[in-house]
Amino acid sequence: MSRIGKLPIKIPNKVTITIEDQKVAVKGPKGELSRIIPPEIAVEQQEETIIVKPRNDSRRARQRYGLCRTLVANMVEGVSKGYEKRLEIQGVGYRAQVQGQNLILNVGYSKPVEMAPPEGIQLAVENNTNVIVSGINKELVGNTAARIRAVRPPEVYKGKGICYAGEMIRLKAGKAGKK
Numbered sequence: 001m002s003r004i005g006k007l008p009i010k011i012p013n014k015v016t017i018t019i020e021d022q023k024v025a026v027k028g029p030k031g032e033l034s035r036i037i038p039p040e041i042a043v044e045q046q047e048e049t050i051i052v053k054p055r056n057d058s059r060r061a062r063q064r065y066g067l068c069r070t071l072v073a074n075m076v077e078g079v080s081k082g083y084e085k086r087l088e089i090q091g092v093g094y095r096a097q098v099q100g101q102n103l104i105l106n107v108g109y110s111k112p113v114e115m116a117p118p119e120g121i122q123l124a125v126e127n128n129t130n131v132i133v134s135g136i137n138k139e140l141v142g143n144t145a146a147r148i149r150a151v152r153p154p155e156v157y158k159g160k161g162i163c164y165a166g167e168m169i170r171l172k173a174g175k176a177g178k179k
Contacts (some may be wrong), residue, residue, distance in 0.1 A: 004069060009072060015079060022039060030078070032079065087131040087133070090159060090162075103117070103123045105148070107151060
């Protein structure tokens, strides 16, 4: 049995939750999210908490209810606080800028790379080298940050590229370092 699935989810102030059959909708100060939960999982609201548990003892229900609890908890946290991922651009002449809604990356290609964010995601740039991806949907924030990083992943010989803030890139020694 899942240990995470057994934990109740606390509902913060100003967050309302509606549960209709298998659809869970969460509304808060930052926005509104909804998700359809698999039929073998039961979601109940008890006063100021939400409890997720399997409807039966099948293997599929046991596998999924920890995941469903985490997804509902992420929705609650997203509409109350929001999520953000930070990316750092390293390299001489590498920079980013926001033009309207789009992110324009100059990362060593012959032409700048232009990326449009999905709906519900905000992009911001600090100091031309720090990109901030923010939104209420944790999954969408992470996927957008991964797509931006994939434009120019960190290179292991010089350390140039786009990496997550705090990500350690282990540099390899080149041919000259192998004596």
